[in-house]
Amino acid sequence: MPSTRTAALAAVLSSAASVVAAFTSPAVTSSATSKKSTTSIYSTVDPSVVTKKEYQDICGVDFDDRSMQDRLRKTSYLYPKHVEVIEDFEPLVNQMVDDILLETGEKAWQPQDYLPDLAADDWLQQTKDLREAAEGIPDEVFVVLVGDMVTEEALPTYQTLLNTFEGCDDPIGTTDSAWAKWSRGWTSEENRHGDLLNKYLYLTGKTDMRAIEVTIQHLITSGFNPGARKDPYRGFLYTSFQERATKVSHGNVGKVAKDYGAKDLQRICAKIAGDEGRHEKAYQSFCTEILKRDPDGLLMEFGDMMRGQIVMPAELMTDGKDAQLYENFSAVAQRLGVYTAIDYAEIIQHLVDHWKLGELTGLSPEAEKEQEYICRLPTRYKKLAERSMNKKKDDVVELNSFSWIFDRKA
Ligand SMILES: *[C@@H]1O[C@H](CO)[C@@H](O)[C@H](O)[C@H]1NC(C)=O
Ligand SMILES: [Fe+2]
Numbered sequence: 001m002p003s004t005r006t007a008a009l010a011a012v013l014s015s016a017a018s019v020v021a022a023f024t025s026p027a028v029t030s031s032a033t034s035k036k037s038t039t040s041i042y043s044t045v046d047p048s049v050v051t052k053k054e055y056q057d058i059c060g061v062d063f064d065d066r067s068m069q070d071r072l073r074k075t076s077y078l079y080p081k082h083v084e085v086i087e088d089f090e091p092l093v094n095q096m097v098d099d100i101l102l103e104t105g106e107k108a109w110q111p112q113d114y115l116p117d118l119a120a121d122d123w124l125q126q127t128k129d130l131r132e133a134a135e136g137i138p139d140e141v142f143v144v145l146v147g148d149m150v151t152e153e154a155l156p157t158y159q160t161l162l163n164t165f166e167g168c169d170d171p172i173g174t175t176d177s178a179w180a181k182w183s184r185g186w187t188s189e190e191n192r193h194g195d196l197l198n199k200y201l202y203l204t205g206k207t208d209m210r211a212i213e214v215t216i217q218h219l220i221t222s223g224f225n226p227g228a229r230k231d232p233y234r235g236f237l238y239t240s241f242q243e244r245a246t247k248v249s250h251g252n253v254g255k256v257a258k259d260y261g262a263k264d265l266q267r268i269c270a271k272i273a274g275d276e277g278r279h280e281k282a283y284q285s286f287c288t289e290i291l292k293r294d295p296d297g298l299l300m301e302f303g304d305m306m307r308g309q310i311v312m313p314a315e316l317m318t319d320g321k322d323a324q325l326y327e328n329f330s331a332v333a334q335r336l337g338v339y340t341a342i343d344y345a346e347i348i349q350h351l352v353d354h355w356k357l358g359e360l361t362g363l364s365p366e367a368e369k370e371q372e373y374i375c376r377l378p379t380r381y382k383k384l385a386e387r388s389m390n391k392k393k394d395d396v397v398e399l400n401s402f403s404w405i406f407d408r409k410a
């Protein structure tokens with residue numbers, strides 16, 4: 001069975017290569033990848049002893065950065081025009097990556113800056129201080145914090161999605177385009193959020209970490225569909241909304257934490273909210289650039305997306321016990337005023353104002369209809385939100401138990 005043997009050999013070669021790569025310093029790997037298109041084989045075989053044909057017989061045809069982009073361009077875009085538009089402002093994206101939006105390396109904040117240093121002489125005191133402050137935080141705040149942390153911890157899902165947006169993807173994993181750099185840089189910043197909240201919660205000793213980890217694993221397994229359909233326009237509309245929503249939510253948890261005297265948690269939430277704020281600005285400016293080039297196109301997608309609700313990234317969360325975990329978590333968030341239907345309406349209002357959608361002129365008749373529809377939405381949503389929140393005020397608050405806090409009620 002020659003084909004099986006070839007496959008087995010290729011598997012051995014590639015796993016050997018990845019082991020080597022795992023022990024190679026990042027600087028070495030990145031300079032190697034930028035110079036050569038086929039790095040993997042050099043880790044195991046001396047390139048001077050194999051021919052290109054021998055290599056391709058074992059490993060198949062290899063793509064480098066350029067050839068992959070070229071083939072993608074020629075073959076498989078669903079939205080070639082949208083890709084053309086976002087590529088047109090790639091220089092601006094590059095500038096954002098470098099100067100404004102992303103802090104990297106030593107300069108960047110890291111979760112450890114906001115946590116007890118367990119390698120310090122007074123690690124025990126630092127940890128005791130954290131736990132003492134956490135004693136003052138009620139269970140319902142922990143439920144909201146856990147829900148937010150679980151949402152952040154499903155980052156693999158969001159990076160996967162970002163890479164489905166045509167034209168801003170990272171087809172080989174180290175692609176040198178501004179969009180691919182954005183995608184990796186954004187992920188590296190977001191990665192801090194789940195890390196920090198997870199470690200904080202672990203140290204408090206107030207939550208059932210295993211139940212939380214079960215929820216995270218379920219959520220990543222279930223995935224999430226924001227309705228972007230691989231379209232970068234829809235993708236950036238979604239992220240423009242969502243980053244603001246997370247900014248609001250983390251910011252409000254921080255305020256609640258302050259009310260209960262947990263200054264450390266307040267600082268943590270404020271730091272994370274700050275990141276969300278910078279990301280929000282970036283995604284909204286991407287849409288501003290699209291609007292300059294293709295206002296009809298963006299309005300058509302925005303209108304279509306707003307006819308459904310903007311779904312939240314963690315809507316498929318489950319702990320394997322509570323079939324309505326997401327709804328029950330959201331109810332607590334709404335009750336605490338951390339993220340409410342009013343916030344939803346206000347975010348749409350912000351987008352309409354920020355992009356000056358009402359002032360756009362020279363639109364196609366269809367886009368004009370969408371413009372009118374979108375501009376009226378915030379007021380309509382706000383009315384509905386107020387009505388439903390007023391009704392809720394009169395309801396008796398029904399507490400639910402959460403596995404995250406050892407089945408206590410909140
Ligand atoms: C979640 O909420 C629903 C509806 O209020 C309720 O039926 C269910 O029992 C709740 N789950 C838990 C675990 O309390
Ligand atoms: Fe985040």
Ligand SMILES: [Fe+2]
Nearest residue numbers: 243246276279
């Ligand atoms: Fe974010």
